[in-house]
Amino acid sequence: xxxxxxxxATPVALAAPTTxxxxxxxxxxxxxxxxxxxxxxxxxxxxxxGLTSHATVNVMLAVENDLDVEFPDAVxxxxxxxxxxxxxAAAELAS
Amino acid sequence: MTTPLLEHPRATGRPAExxxxxxxxAGAAPATDRFAARTALVAEVAAHFADEVDRDAxxxxxAIAAMREHGLLAAAVPAAAGGExxxxxxxxxxxxxxxxxxxxxxxxxxxxxxxxxALWRHGGxxxxxxxxIDAVLDGxxxxxxxxxxxxxxxxxxSSCAIEPDAAGRIRxxxxxxxxxxxxxxxxxxxxxxxxxxxxxSDQRLVICLPSGTTLTxxxxxxxxxLRGTCSNGWxxxxxxxxxxxxxxxxATISARTVLPVxxxxxxxxxxxxxxxxADRARAAVRKQARATVGTTPPxxxxxxxxxxxxxxxxxxxxxxxxxxxxxxxxxAVLDSSAYALSANALKIGxxxxxxxxxxxxMRIVGIAGFAATGPLSVARHLRDxxxxxxMVSNDRxxxxxxxxxxxxxxxx
Numbered sequence: 069x070x071x072x073x074x075x076x077a078t079p080v081a082l083a084a085p086t087t088x089x090x091x092x093x094x095x096x097x098x099x100x101x102x103x104x105x106x107x108x109x110x111x112x113x114x115x116x117x118g119l120t121s122h123a124t125v126n127v128m129l130a131v132e133n134d135l136d137v138e139f140p141d142a143v144x145x146x147x148x149x150x151x152x153x154x155x156x157a158a159a160e161l162a163s
Numbered sequence: 164m165t166t167p168l169l170e171h172p173r174a175t176g177r178p179a180e181x182x183x184x185x186x187x188x189a190g191a192a193p194a195t196d197r198f199a200a201r202t203a204l205v206a207e208v209a210a211h212f213a214d215e216v217d218r219d220a221x222x223x224x225x226a227i228a229a230m231r232e233h234g235l236l237a238a239a240v241p242a243a244a245g246g247e248x249x250x251x252x253x254x255x256x257x258x259x260x261x262x263x264x265x266x267x268x269x270x271x272x273x274x275x276x277x278x279x280x281a282l283w284r285h286g287g288x289x290x291x292x293x294x295x296i297d298a299v300l301d302g303x304x305x306x307x308x309x310x311x312x313x314x315x316x317x318x319x320x321s322s323c324a325i326e327p328d329a330a331g332r333i334r335x336x337x338x339x340x341x342x343x344x345x346x347x348x349x350x351x352x353x354x355x356x357x358x359x360x361x362x363x364s365d366q367r368l369v370i371c372l373p374s375g376t377t378l379t380x381x382x383x384x385x386x387x388x389l390r391g392t393c394s395n396g397w398x399x400x401x402x403x404x405x406x407x408x409x410x411x412x413x414a415t416i417s418a419r420t421v422l423p424v425x426x427x428x429x430x431x432x433x434x435x436x437x438x439x440x441a442d443r444a445r446a447a448v449r450k451q452a453r454a455t456v457g458t459t460p461p462x463x464x465x466x467x468x469x470x471x472x473x474x475x476x477x478x479x480x481x482x483x484x485x486x487x488x489x490x491x492x493x494x495a496v497l498d499s500s501a502y503a504l505s506a507n508a509l510k511i512g513x514x515x516x517x518x519x520x521x522x523x524x525m526r527i528v529g530i531a532g533f534a535a536t537g538p539l540s541v542a543r544h545l546r547d548x549x550x551x552x553x554m555v556s557n558d559r560x561x562x563x564x565x566x567x568x569x570x571x572x573x574x575x
Contacts, residue, residue: 098456126456133453138446 094130206264213265216391231302255484262435266547267391273428287410306348312338324356366413371401388546430513440524514551
């Protein structure tokens with residue numbers, strides 16, 4: 069897909085993040101978790117670790133921006149954002 | 164130009180898809196779900212051809228074929244007649260989904276249902292009427308001719324009349340300023356005075372079949388929007404049989420069925436137009452939001468405002484559909500002036516709102532929405548939305564309302 073011209077250039081080292089890395093980075097930047105998103109268990113309940121529905125919007129946008137994908141409406145529900153694993157699965161479905 | 168109604172070269176007998184169309188059942192999956200998968204398939208076809216249909220002002224033939232194939236044209240045929248007996252609430256949901264994809268397709272669906280429901284609710288059990296119900300069950304598409312040159316847009320008066328002919332059949336000739344999708348239809352339902360001596364408002368509804376009908380085109384539908392409805396002007400010359408005249412008078416048919424059903428389903432289509440425009444606005448704002456994650460872009464506030472109005476429209480449309488289903492057999496309510504006012508209120512309110520909603524959506528999207536084409540363009544939506552207030556003039560409805568308003572208020 070074409071790079072969105074309004075987004076800044078992506079640093080080379082981050083040019084091809086794995087989906088899970090992108091999800092963890094989005095959670096670290098925007099999830100406001102009480103734990104380190106880079107280390108959290110992939111099946112841990114993120115809502116129990118401080119994720120709010122408002123924060124999920126930013127997590128979604130950051131993942132979409134990082135991976136240049138768009139989550140389909142059908143997956144945009146609370147359970148999709150419950151774990152690193154489920155967000156990753158949804159993002160892979162979207163790409 | 165003289166064009167006979169088309170004979171569709173399709174297989175006889177029940178369409179094959181009826182085997183996977185679940186029979187009407189009680190207590191199974193939610194009633195709104197039984198058409199969802201089939202409607203989605205039709206909507207996909209309709210969306211694929213929507214721009215071409217609009218550009219060329221040609222009928223949405225592929226989507227009409229898909230509606231026929233997947234049983235949507237037959238959806239409302241009652242279970243007693245072998246159909247699925249869709250409620251108006253279900254038809255409303257289908258109309259919105261189709262309207263999202265292609266407004267012309269949605270309007271064909273809506274106009275068809277408004278006519279065919281008159282068959283079993285008002286037709287009686289003559290051979291000609293039951294044969295027409297069977298044809299609808301098999302996927303027949305029904306068009307209508309209600310307005311007439313010299314009468315203006317008032318569907319409740321006719322100058323043409325049913326006349327007996329020497330062969331023991333009946334004839335009528337009508338100068339129709341518009342007949343939507345006439346070239347695609349398997350039958351046209353025509354209003355006419357009961358006899359040559361009858362008053363202008365003493366009307367009947369007559370089933371005119373392709374074999375006995377000649378259409379001569381008198382004007383071409385080249386409009387701002389809803390171009391694919393192909394509502395050309397025609398002179399209609401029909402010979403048909405007495406038993407193809409519906410049992411009830413048209414005043415009754417209009418008040419109890421055609422008017423309320425049409426208004427709900429048109430509004431359902433317009434809701435679909437607005438919903439698709441709102442989706443495009445959301446896509447645009449989300450794109451902006453991705454660039455500055457954590458800061459809500461200014462367009463998001465407008466988007467939230469748009470969704471308030473869209474939800475209000477959706478709620479009023481669905482509520483009106485459910486209200487009809489609840490009182491569909493209550494003639495006293497259907498005949499009341501308060502109900503007539505409520506049916507007109509839905510049409511007038513929804514048609515005004517849809518143009519506002521799509522305009523707001525366009526401003527949220529910005530240049531990409533103003534663009535004539537492209538994934539975020541709402542140009543077609545905006546042009547189609549403006550058809551809503553014109554196709555059956557809001558001013559005419561308000562004029563009808565003005566008299567009723569002296570007698571009744573709103574249904575609260």
